[in-house]
Amino acid sequence: MDLKEWFANRRKRQENLEIKQPLTTEEYCALWKQCFQCRELIYTRDLHSNLSVCPKCQYHFRIGAQERIEQLTDEGSFKELDSSLSSTDPLKFFDTASYSNRLEEASKKSGLRDAIITGIASIQGKEVALGAMDFAHFGGSMGSVVGEKVARLVEAGIENHLPVIIVSSSGGARMQEGIFSLMQMAKTSAALESLHEAGLMYISVLTEPTYGGVTASFAFLGDIIIAEPGARIGFAGRRVIEQTIRQKLPNDFQTAEYLLKHGQIDMVVERPKLAETLARMIDFHQVIEFRPRVAKTKVEATSTHREQ
Amino acid sequence: MVNNETKTVPLDFEQPLTVLAQQIELLEAQLQSQPELEPDVTHLRDQYEILRRSIYSNLRPIDHLALARHAQRPYARDYFDRFDNTWMELHGDRKMADDPAIISGLVTIGPYKVVAIGTDKGRNLRQKQICNFGMPQPEGYRKAMRMFEHAEKFHLPIITLIDTPGAYPGMAAEEHNQAEAIARNLMVLASLTVPVIAVVTGEGGSGGALAIGLANRILMLEHAVYSVISPEGCASILWRSADKVATACEAMKMTAAEIHKISVVDEVVDEPLGGAHQNYDLMAHTLQKSLIKQLDKLTKMSPKQIKQDRLEKYRKIGVTVE
Numbered sequence: 188m189d190l191k192e193w194f195a196n197r198r199k200r201q202e203n204l205e206i207k208q209p210l211t212t213e214e215y216c217a218l219w220k221q222c223f224q225c226r227e228l229i230y231t232r233d234l235h236s237n238l239s240v241c242p243k244c245q246y247h248f249r250i251g252a253q254e255r256i257e258q259l260t261d262e263g264s265f266k267e268l269d270s271s272l273s274s275t276d277p278l279k280f281f282d283t284a285s286y287s288n289r290l291e292e293a294s295k296k297s298g299l300r301d302a303i304i305t306g307i308a309s310i311q312g313k314e315v316a317l318g319a320m321d322f323a324h325f326g327g328s329m330g331s332v333v334g335e336k337v338a339r340l341v342e343a344g345i346e347n348h349l350p351v352i353i354v355s356s357s358g359g360a361r362m363q364e365g366i367f368s369l370m371q372m373a374k375t376s377a378a379l380e381s382l383h384e385a386g387l388m389y390i391s392v393l394t395e396p397t398y399g400g401v402t403a404s405f406a407f408l409g410d411i412i413i414a415e416p417g418a419r420i421g422f423a424g425r426r427v428i429e430q431t432i433r434q435k436l437p438n439d440f441q442t443a444e445y446l447l448k449h450g451q452i453d454m455v456v457e458r459p460k461l462a463e464t465l466a467r468m469i470d471f472h473q474v475i476e477f478r479p480r481v482a483k484t485k486v487e488a489t490s491t492h493r494e495q
Numbered sequence: 496m497v498n499n500e501t502k503t504v505p506l507d508f509e510q511p512l513t514v515l516a517q518q519i520e521l522l523e524a525q526l527q528s529q530p531e532l533e534p535d536v537t538h539l540r541d542q543y544e545i546l547r548r549s550i551y552s553n554l555r556p557i558d559h560l561a562l563a564r565h566a567q568r569p570y571a572r573d574y575f576d577r578f579d580n581t582w583m584e585l586h587g588d589r590k591m592a593d594d595p596a597i598i599s600g601l602v603t604i605g606p607y608k609v610v611a612i613g614t615d616k617g618r619n620l621r622q623k624q625i626c627n628f629g630m631p632q633p634e635g636y637r638k639a640m641r642m643f644e645h646a647e648k649f650h651l652p653i654i655t656l657i658d659t660p661g662a663y664p665g666m667a668a669e670e671h672n673q674a675e676a677i678a679r680n681l682m683v684l685a686s687l688t689v690p691v692i693a694v695v696t697g698e699g700g701s702g703g704a705l706a707i708g709l710a711n712r713i714l715m716l717e718h719a720v721y722s723v724i725s726p727e728g729c730a731s732i733l734w735r736s737a738d739k740v741a742t743a744c745e746a747m748k749m750t751a752a753e754i755h756k757i758s759v760v761d762e763v764v765d766e767p768l769g770g771a772h773q774n775y776d777l778m779a780h781t782l783q784k785s786l787i788k789q790l791d792k793l794t795k796m797s798p799k800q801i802k803q804d805r806l807e808k809y810r811k812i813g814v815t816v817e
């Protein structure tokens with residue numbers, strides 16, 4: 188049964204029950220969601236409490252940065268960084284509308300200043316520097332703000348000696364900031380080089396969808412790369428590739444599972460297990476107690492040797 | 496290969512010049528029988544020079560694009576040959592393939608020995624197909640990375656010459672993870688303690704260009720372009736129209752002068768009047784002088800300073816408000 192039919196029947200049922208003020212279609216849609224994969228109708232509240240995963244077929248709905256942070260972090264632990272950082276229009280970019288107007292529209296629609304929220308939080312007791320991207324804001328695209336916030340998040344990780352986790356969801360670089368957007372790929376990768384040099388861990392979580400300049404920079408530089416089931420991840424989009432090579436691609440092309448099979452990611456983790464997996468991953472790599480002890484012993488040994 | 500005697504292929508905006516040149520030629524042919532035409536010919540020749548200068552100083556962004564993509568534009572190999580006619584080419588990524596779209600080797604530039612990397616579009620149709628029209632595969636980026644590491648080990652500066660439409664949207668390229676190949680190059684380039692100079696000599700096409708473009712100094716030839724997406728891609732996504740390429744070129748601010756103005760590019764290198772393809776030797780000579788000047792400064796820094804200089808350069812790029 189499709190959604191419209193279902194609502195029509197429901198309206199009939201309600202008319203039979205003589206409900207005087209039937210809900211509008213928008214109100215129904217807010218109350219109910221249909222699974223993109225199995226077409227099941229799910230009560231929005233149930234879907235939300237099931238971490239936006241379809242209870243019937245396990246389809247992972249796309250979720251925003253706010254919901255992601257709520258799902259992953261310990262309650263009340265998230266302290267946002269750089270919440271006031273906003274985009275400007277450095278190139279005075281104008282397509283069919285000005286970029287300034289599009290920025291305003293995007294913020295109204297998403298309720299966000301830009302396509303990423305960053306902060307310090309704890310995940311099952313492990314303190315981390317956490318970033319979550321939001322596809323609902325400007326297609327999750329990376330311009331100067333996303334680049335700057337990622338760089339600052341990584342710096343916060345270095346300063347506080349914390350592992351960094353970034354949950355990506357992005358269509359790629361933001362065209363309206365031109366070459367500045369391209370250079371954010373360089374900026375974020377350079378920041379991660381410093382994190383790498385500091386010996387700190389970076390976990391990249393790829394979610395539906397992650398493409399273009401984001402995959403070709405920080406999203407694929409994780410020490411560990413995790414993807415959510417069914418997420419589509421790649422550099423070039425499926426349609427562009429099909430047009431270029433003039434052949435149909437396999438159905439599962441660029442899905443998380445396909446990437447796993449091709450050796451591009453470490454694991455596919457279902458949403459209910461994500462927080463736990465991240466916490467365990469961090470815990471496993473916290474061996475700072477072990478390493479200095481070895482180094483120290485060696486230094487002592489040489490100095491004793493010299494004295495003799 | 497083009498040399499100075501070969502006729503260059505005229506571009507759309509050069510049509511008035513072509514017409515004028517034909518008229519001059521006609522008159523010149525009559526000069527022998529009608530010597531009184533001499534002043535007219537001289538006058539027209541002057542007019543030609545004036546028109547030429549005026550056309551090239553009033554190019555629209557899409558005209559720069561046409562020059563950057565000119566079929567006779569000098570490519571990396573043309574420069575390497577002129578910098579050092581005994582340069583040694585090195586091949587392969589040591590894992591899987593030798594991508595002809597990325598060439599690399601050991602080149603002497605004036606007093607400096609450098610590791611040089613460049614894209615290759617291929618000159619004739621067969622070469623173009625072999626080079627995939629200058630669109631590297633992941634193996635090409637990984638070949639470049641091997642060269643970065645080689646340069647680091649032997650303390651050699653790195654020069655990259657960029658002229659590519661971008662990465663290739665192909666199935667194998669995705670399966671071999673071109674996103675990771677580009678990202679890894681960026682991270683490795685950020686870590687180096689040897690000087691890196693990137694030169695956009697033609698088209699700087701998005702991530703495919705950046706993959707060998709994270710450098711201490713970025714140079715652009717006068718008519719080169721550098722953009723986050725191809726103007727065609729931008730026009731089709733934002734305007735949903737293939738006719739808006741010229742508009743997209745303007746909106747993106749992709750010319751050397753515009754990018755220099757917003758301080759992303761450090762130096763714009765002059766081209767011979769009419770474009771680099773008019774005189775390969777002169778172009779290579781001018782570029783060589785610029786490279787030596789930049790290397791003179793960069794090689795005075797300590798390895799630590801060189802790395803720091805690069806990190807600071809990229810840390811600053813971007814415009815935000817708080």
Ligand SMILES: [Zn+2]
Pocket residue numbers: 222223224225226227241242243244245246
């Ligand atoms: Zn479902």
